Amino acid sequence: MSDQTLIEIKDLTFLRGERKIFDGISLKIPKGKVTAIMGPSGTGKTTLLKLIAGQLKPDSGEIWVEGENVHKLARKKLYGLRRKMGMLFQSGALLTDLNVFDNVAFPLREHTKLPEEIINSLVDMKLQAVGLRGAKNLMPSQLSGGMSRRVALARGIALDPEMIFYDEPFVGQDPITMGVLVELISKLNHSLGLTSVVVSHDVNEVLSIADYVCVISEGKIIAEGSKEEILQGESEYVNQFVKGLPDGPVPFHYPVKPYLSESDGAVN
Amino acid sequence: MGLLIKTMQKRSIKLNGLIGLLQKTGHNSLQILASVGRGAMFIMSLLPALPYSFWRFDLLVKQIYVAGVLSLPIILTAGLFVGMVMSLQGYNVLVDYNSEEAVGSMTALSLLRELGPVISALLFAGRAGSALTAEIGLMRSTEQISALEMMAIDPLKHIYAPRFSAGLITLPLLTLLFIALGIIGGYMVAVGWLGVDEGAFWSQMNSHVDWREDVVNGIIKSVAFAILISMIALFQGFNAIPTSEGVSNATTKTVVHSSLGVLGLDFVLTAVMF
Ligand SMILES: Nc1ncnc2c1ncn2[C@@H]1O[C@H](COP(=O)(O)OP(=O)(O)OP(=O)(O)O)[C@@H](O)[C@H]1O
Ligand SMILES: [Mg+2]
Numbered sequence: 001m002s003d004q005t006l007i008e009i010k011d012l013t014f015l016r017g018e019r020k021i022f023d024g025i026s027l028k029i030p031k032g033k034v035t036a037i038m039g040p041s042g043t044g045k046t047t048l049l050k051l052i053a054g055q056l057k058p059d060s061g062e063i064w065v066e067g068e069n070v071h072k073l074a075r076k077k078l079y080g081l082r083r084k085m086g087m088l089f090q091s092g093a094l095l096t097d098l099n100v101f102d103n104v105a106f107p108l109r110e111h112t113k114l115p116e117e118i119i120n121s122l123v124d125m126k127l128q129a130v131g132l133r134g135a136k137n138l139m140p141s142q143l144s145g146g147m148s149r150r151v152a153l154a155r156g157i158a159l160d161p162e163m164i165f166y167d168e169p170f171v172g173q174d175p176i177t178m179g180v181l182v183e184l185i186s187k188l189n190h191s192l193g194l195t196s197v198v199v200s201h202d203v204n205e206v207l208s209i210a211d212y213v214c215v216i217s218e219g220k221i222i223a224e225g226s227k228e229e230i231l232q233g234e235s236e237y238v239n240q241f242v243k244g245l246p247d248g249p250v251p252f253h254y255p256v257k258p259y260l261s262e263s264d265g266a267v268n
Numbered sequence: 269m270g271l272l273i274k275t276m277q278k279r280s281i282k283l284n285g286l287i288g289l290l291q292k293t294g295h296n297s298l299q300i301l302a303s304v305g306r307g308a309m310f311i312m313s314l315l316p317a318l319p320y321s322f323w324r325f326d327l328l329v330k331q332i333y334v335a336g337v338l339s340l341p342i343i344l345t346a347g348l349f350v351g352m353v354m355s356l357q358g359y360n361v362l363v364d365y366n367s368e369e370a371v372g373s374m375t376a377l378s379l380l381r382e383l384g385p386v387i388s389a390l391l392f393a394g395r396a397g398s399a400l401t402a403e404i405g406l407m408r409s410t411e412q413i414s415a416l417e418m419m420a421i422d423p424l425k426h427i428y429a430p431r432f433s434a435g436l437i438t439l440p441l442l443t444l445l446f447i448a449l450g451i452i453g454g455y456m457v458a459v460g461w462l463g464v465d466e467g468a469f470w471s472q473m474n475s476h477v478d479w480r481e482d483v484v485n486g487i488i489k490s491v492a493f494a495i496l497i498s499m500i501a502l503f504q505g506f507n508a509i510p511t512s513e514g515v516s517n518a519t520t521k522t523v524v525h526s527s528l529g530v531l532g533l534d535f536v537l538t539a540v541m542f
Contacts, residue, residue: 053418075422082420093415096407107419
């Protein structure tokens, strides 16, 4: 593994029941760069992030992070590795019994022995960065979806992780917030040298910050390369996805038998 | 000819029904076996995390408040009324034999040996056990447990262990309070209302209640019930399908399984103890 690669996925296969979500994919995620993972809804982008973080086990293949095989790590080591990871869940996943401030302070309080004043100012800083310092006394149930996700982002960066996984960070954000988030992600990445993995459907936003792009469809990687390579669109798939055309090789439907054969089944 | 075909069809329908039934039974037993296996695995993984709940006292205290303090009103009220009813019924029987002073010892003994531990456990299962299952099931369905794992915080230590230990601590205490209130209720009815001699009421109770035989056995029972209910409630939350329907099913299961479990275990323990 070269110095430039932080996460390496080798020949990964993962099944949900009978369905192959990933069919032998390999991917290298470069260190200190923003890697975008795109693909139609339901292809397994969230699943991929959970596999990388060791929350799901692959059926075959390996995932290496910082030179360690994630799924061979003992529990303690895995938790050690996760302390270097920040994850922004698609749903936000805030702890509902804590208010916004305590949610962001939570990882700091659990993992550091910092005095309360320092935690205060750190949390204020992170909340300021996502524009929600004024909302710190609200409970999660009082937040909108977009706000929850921004609080979750503040929580994800609270411990200054080495790598951050963003699952759909732009969903439900207005254009202004979206712009701020795009800037925040790229600033975190370039000024702090973080490695970021961004899963997103918002092609324009994600392409504006990504260094490296990977498009997944039907369990395979159908295109990968630098942003420029992707944008030149040598592949029909990418072209369709990036331009958002309904017709083309990327399927819009969840795998299903054609209408005719299904109604055949009903007759028998 | 047509008749023959008809009877054959009928038979095959019957046969199909039988096979279907067999299939269903087999499927259900396999599922039960699988969930027992998952339960055992869950308990095995929870055990090593338990000592942690005493190290993180803040988490434990919060859960003791949720499971214990919030259950106080129902336990205290129920205890008082059960004691009052016991005393009233006991008096009506005993007075025919001119031994109504024994009502104190009768109330105390039945509360200590049976009613205290069992009724407290049933109320606890309904009040605290169901809440536990629903809470954990919802935490899973909203990915809060996943988020904890991602923040390198072990949910076994942080979520499950303090809740289990809190149940283990609070149910025996609640049981003792239930019994105490029951005895007070019994006293109020017998002495205050029905005119049983106060001195005789207490001295009878004093001479018939044995510390080891009655009090300790009652506490042992309630500890056993606490373990049973907490395990069932936590496992059902852990095992719930993370949807609203799944969580509501799991909550129901917690109440049903723990209530039946408590009654069954009570019989076994009683047979062994007394
Ligand atoms: N718990 C589960 N059990 C069974 N199948 C699941 C489960 N979670 C996800 N799946 C299946 O795995 C596939 C990938 O899901 P995933 O959430 O990774 O998609 P995604 O690419 O993140 O989609 P989206 O862009 O809509 O978030 C989906 O088709 C879904 O049906
Ligand atoms: Mg997703």
